Amino acid sequence: MKCVFVTVGTTSFDDLIACVSAHDSLQIIKSLGYDRLILQIGRGTVAPEPFSTESFTLDVYRYKDSLKEDLEKADLVISHAGAGSCLETLEKGKPLVVVINEKLMNNHQLELAKQLHKEGYLFYCTCSTLPGLLQSMDLSTLKCYPPGQSEKFSAFLDKVVGLQK
Template sequence: MKSVFVTVGTTCFEELIAVVSAPETIQILQSLGYSRLVLQVGGGAAPTPLRTPAFTLEVFRFRESLAEEFQRADLVISHAGAGTCLETLEKGKPLLVVINEKLMNNHQLELARQLYKDEHLFYCTCSTLLESLKSIDLSTLKPFPPGQPEKFAAFLDSITGFE
């Protein structure tokens, strides 16, 4: 059972939830072989859960940890929050970031563009989500390199004189 996990984090991104849960999107996801869609909706409006023999739509607001959902997902669709992007990529999951164009001084776009340029994710807007789902090739994504906290610690030691 291929699964898509959609998360908006602690934000309210109702436009993303509305687009991703629309019948047209569900039809595209099914045509791509997905049979489960899990939505983490934050404080925004929540669509009605759905369970048919061919497709399941699950909805929740918040959980203490999203680790299980990330683990089960074959694709993550997310807002462009830095923490969510990095957590998804560190888990080796394909990621489609949806930019919230209504945010002022949209730093999220800068992050998404750089990670796209480095071939770690794809990004789109709510208005281009359907076309993006139809056209992206997840097999072209490059794995995100693991963090190296020991290098950061060595750097801090060197500038503070603890070498």
């Protein structure tokens, strides 16, 4: 079973949900060998009907306390540009496509997605270019994301506050 997980975080991103659940996109996703699509739609107004056939399952929900479980079982994550979603996905070592919401101008979270894209950790597109990207992308070109070095921070802090070991 191969699974695609789409997440929009605590906000809404109707364009993405509409685009990814459109007939054409579903065909592309099927043709890539995925047989399950999970949509986390937040407080959006576009809410596709879930269905399940022998060859394909579509699940839809608004929120869960933790997305950990769905991230774990996903083979590909399609996400809004939220820092939390991006970092959590990358840390789990899952291939990630970030879709930019063009209706949110001056959204500073884009900075992070763009930078992570520049460094080769994720793919990056808009709703209109998503189907094309899904077909053309090669997941093996993505770099593995190294974990943050929080121990450097604690060492720095211990020093500046004068903490004795």
